Amino acid sequence: MNWREILAYEFLGNTVRDFLIFAGILLFGFIFKTVLSRLLSRILYKLVNRFTAGEDNQQAFKRLLIQPLEVLLFLVFMYFAFVALNYPLDPTEIRDGDHIIKAFAFRTYQVFVIVALTWVILRFVDFIGLIFKLRAEKTASKLDDQLVPFFKDFSKVLIVLFSFLAMLGLVFGVNVAGLVAGLGVGGLAIAFAAKESLENLLASFTIFLDQPFVVGDLVQVAELVGVVEKIGFRSTRIRTLEKSFVTLPNKFMIDKPLDNLTLRTFRRAKFDISLTYHTSSEQMRAITRDIQAFIDSHPRTNSDGRVRFLNLASHSKDVMVLYFVDTMDWNEYIDVKEEINYKIVEIVGRHGAAFAMPTQTLYLKRPSQNPPTTTLERPSYTRESDME
Known part of the structure; x- marks a missing residue:
């Protein structure tokens, strides 16, 4: 049997050639995913190059995106590898009555793709936040220093929420529009369940509008004294004088008496x-x-x-x-x-003076050479016979 016959040999509905193509695509993707991710990150960086400049920012962009891009590219190669095989039914289509293993495998793959794509977008948001953070540090105002991390975290929460809804609709076939409409009925219960989170979110807007403190201020809240390092949409992080890192809910920051020590004139x-x-x-x-x-x-x-x-x-x-x-x-x-x-x-x-220390002076009285002696006299008794 020559090599042509070996390649044409069929097994599980596919020839050896098909299995070799499948393995070759997976191997190619595994080996070159890092190189391709660096190339793709360089291309994406050129798209945002007008917002930033400098080699340091480019290195930071690559450091953030290379790992999630590697995962996403390998999933893409995995898709093309499995498409190269022949199946009795199209594996990219899920129908009612399909085998549970087929449905589970394809939906798991879709979940991984959405998670990897979300990971890439989140890292991209981190890079945009880094650029605006560097720009905010060059300004005299400290308001932008605390707005940048707040909106960065807020954007990431929205992206994760949108990705979760997209996963429910695309992967599991959930009617997302009906689900969102149904939230109006259960919105009251959700509001009560997330009461603390909503209070902290509203407190963060109060902090931004009223500005009792900004990032970098030395504040005292109750018994805690430290420097504000970050104001998030749920909590505020403070570096204490002992160099410990304390996270306080924003509601606590506006409900407790707060002394902004930085605003003192002296x-x-x-x-x-x-x-x-x-x-x-x-x-x-x-x-x-x-x-x-x-x-x-x-x-x-x-x-x-x-x-x-x-x-x-x-x-x-x-x-x-x-x-x-x-x-x-x-x-x-x-x-x-x-x-x-x-x-x-x-x-x-x-001036010839000296500092005092807590001291005590003890005076001892010296006894005399011949101390007086005390003589004990015995009482005398008289008998009547002696008196006579």
Whole structure:
């Protein structure tokens, strides 16, 4: 038997040639799916090239799309591979009474194609969101910094919902129009079931319109203090001072008292200096006067600073130091505070005073050399016979 006869040999309604074509298409798709996905991503990038520029953006576009494009292309090659075979019935058509395995296999393939196509679209939306995020970072306003991730997530939710409805209609034959119309009847029940989600969504619009805070602000909500990193359509993410990442529902952000620390015009510093009781009144006056003069003349403080001899504690004379630093940046604030602290230590040392520490003095009384002795006298008894 020569190779022509082998290729013409029929098995399960198909020749060996048909099976080789089937395997060749699958092998070709598996080997070249990465190369083809890179080529296709390059073509798609040219379509959006007018919205962006730079090699970094092109690399980000490829990194986002290559993996979902590989899956989608392999599914396309799988389709052509199975079409190359001969079947008693067309496998791309599902009729009533068809074998359950055939119906399950074809519908599963359709589901995978819709999922892969949705994956590609979602990654494309991620890239568009990245471009607008980079543009928003170049503007002075912070409103666009929080609108970009919000609309990106909102668009992705709509795409997933549309893909799910398309899957129900195309794959499972559900009357999508009737289903959407039926939601009007069950809309009340769905609204109650999604009550928390709807409240958070409405709260997100309140945040965008009222703008109690924007991305990058340092806020305090209840006992939580941190920097706002992202405002989504359901939650707000905050990076705390301990560098932990906390996600709070948007409803919580507008229902609780919120202190936007970034909107403060100054940062306050207040502490006490404890000096020993050996410090004289002249030294106290000179120390408070010099500290007050230095704070008033400092370029990063305002004129509301107060330095006063305020308290006589059990172990020290306390001087209150109060001033306001003209900055919202935490690093600048602690740098100014450190500079003033060094100056305070220098002023106290220059006037011959010392800082007090909580101490206790215990006085012990030394006993005398010859302590008095105590003599115990025995009582005497008198008998009547002795008196006689």
